[in-house]
Amino acid sequence: MSSDDHEQPGGAEPAIETFVPPAWRELLGREHLGAAIVLAGGVLVGAINIYLAASLLPTAVAELGGASFYAWNMTIYLVAMVIATMLTGRFLSRWGNVGAYLLGFATFTAGSLTCAVSPEMALLLVSRGVQGLGAGLLSGLGFAVIRAALPARLWTRGTALMSAMYGVGNFAGPAIGGLFAQVGSWRLAFAAMAVIGAVCGAIVPRVLPRSERGSTRVPVPVVSLLMSTAAAGAVSVAGVVAGTPAKAAGIGVALLLMAGFVVHERRSELRVFPRTTYQRGSSLKWVYLTLGLLAFGVAVESFLPLFGQRLAGLPPLVAGFFAAAISLGWSVTQIGSSSVTGHRAMRRLCVLGPVLLAAGLLVQGLLQREDTPIWLVLVWVPVLFVAGAGIGLAYPHLSVAAMSSTQDPEEGGRAAAAIATVTSLSIAFGTAVAGVLLNLGGASMLDAARNVLFGLAVICAIGALSAHAANRTSLTEPADRAPLPRGA
Structure with a gap:
């Protein structure tokens, strides 16, 4: 790119x-x-x-x-x-x-x-x-x-x-x-x-x-709106119903609805996402997918306070602040990441972000223990901070990539607004998937915590592949393009 x-x-x-x-x-x-x-x-x-x-x-x-x-x-x-x-x-x-x-x-x-x-x-x-x-x-x-x-x-x-x-x-x-x-x-x-x-x-x-x-x-775009809303509803319900089969069914229905959403959008003139997303060879679809996988990892914050209370005996308020280390890493790192302007550096940050997020979740899973000692609890903070930093490294550059994907004001506004849509959908999907993984742990909170952290780590790691695909696709663009708008 x-x-x-x-x-x-x-x-x-x-x-x-x-x-x-x-x-x-x-x-x-x-x-x-x-x-x-x-x-x-x-x-x-x-x-x-x-x-x-x-x-x-x-x-x-x-x-x-x-x-x-x-x-x-x-x-x-x-x-x-x-x-x-x-x-x-x-x-x-x-x-x-x-x-x-x-x-x-x-x-x-x-x-x-x-x-x-x-x-x-x-x-x-x-x-x-x-x-x-x-x-x-x-x-x-x-x-x-x-x-x-x-x-x-x-x-x-x-x-x-x-x-x-x-x-x-x-x-x-x-x-x-x-x-x-x-x-x-x-x-x-x-x-x-x-x-x-x-x-x-x-x-x-x-x-x-x-x-x-x-x-x-x-x-x-009535059909697109109904299908995506139904998918969001299905995945949100999957996050609150009891039983692994019911949760898995909810997620399955949501995935089918999203697949139908994509098929309809590719063929219809009334779309939620800009037409560039569905064009052959477009990197915009990979940009949105990477943004979604980064936001997917944020869902873990809904469960970290539970792990802190049950495995480390932390008071609720303290456990909540420990869990917020991911958001702190996201916010702080993003401010610094936006200062990066070098072409190669920005490409690398977009790939490195999902890697750091996945690595942080993986290490956090390895650090889970029954009756966790306080010294180990203190180690959780920098690990979670690093996981959040992965989001902050890549998110601003990917967002601007989507925003600047066209000079057409209507399509540009649609591309920019879709960033919030992708983020909201991904957090909903992530929360539901994490709920299923939690239930797979049964009565063991340690197994449940590891399932959630390891499972989300694997999913978020896919973001490195989609970011690489976005970089690679942009390198093969045709040369006959009008310049994108630039700053003064």
Whole structure:
């Protein structure tokens, strides 16, 4: 993937080295700070709320009842997020940059407020769905609007900042939820999210460029949307139902639905992903697959607190912070990785990232012990940090590769918004697969922990092969391409 990649009529290949990123102070300076806050804030609130409810629900259930619907809070939220990310392009065409963002923050704020005042579990579940719709739209908009909100030279920095918010959210969500649950004020946690959403929404008209609304109505890819939503629902249900056969069946149904999704998208003019994804010889499909496999590994964070409590006797709050070492590694490393501009170095980082993630999970599996001594628990932190660093090394460069895959504004927005769709789907799939692997351990928590860690390590390692395929494909591109946009 080289800096001299060009665009072919009908679709361009993603180019990993497209821009030379300037210093962080330009992105966070007076001219672009407001846009950076809105873009990153939208992704952050969605990421925080993926895991926020997990810490709050025990307290909420004690007050509202409805324990049998406990796990559906995560399921409904994730499915709603996936639906909204896939409709990002339509909302942009209908409402423009500012209007779409205002709608996203308003929906998220309304859902959060309703969560805060819900008198029963049924309304809380509906409210989580509304909250997920807003969060998914905001996540998709962040990657789609960056093309208009920031100059091309800041895309790498802006993308790194936004995608780092997934890591920050995974770290902050359990911590914030645990803090409010500790004092018995779960409603205040959702109210705080509503305040954050309202504040971010209030500054949108001042900091984002207004775009013209589309003159034609963008059709909804109904079949693709239904199939992908059904797949997300099946895999989310697989993560919460009891019994290995039921979980495996759910994942099998989801895989069949996704296969049908790909077949339909290749033949249809109404697509979720840009047409370049399905063209022969395109590297965009490998870029998306690598992003998905990196996000797949994040699912382990839902289970690490359990392993810490059961195998090492850690208190819940301490176990949660140990698990967040992956997100910390992701966020910190991503900020540094976005400074890399050399063609060869960026290619290597995209391959090295999945290798480090898989190696970290593998080593963590080898370190699991019954009655783990404290000195060994302390070793977990750098190991998990390295695993998260693997995500941070590759994610920003792969994201920019997808964003810069075409000069066509509509296709470019679709390619960028698809990053959030791929991430949400992969986390849902990863959580369900990890749940199946956990059940295979039976009554032995040690066996269950090793199954999850070893299994996810093998799956994430495939990302090194897909990254290599993306690099190799870009080297065989035709020479008659128009130059991709470059920074000043």
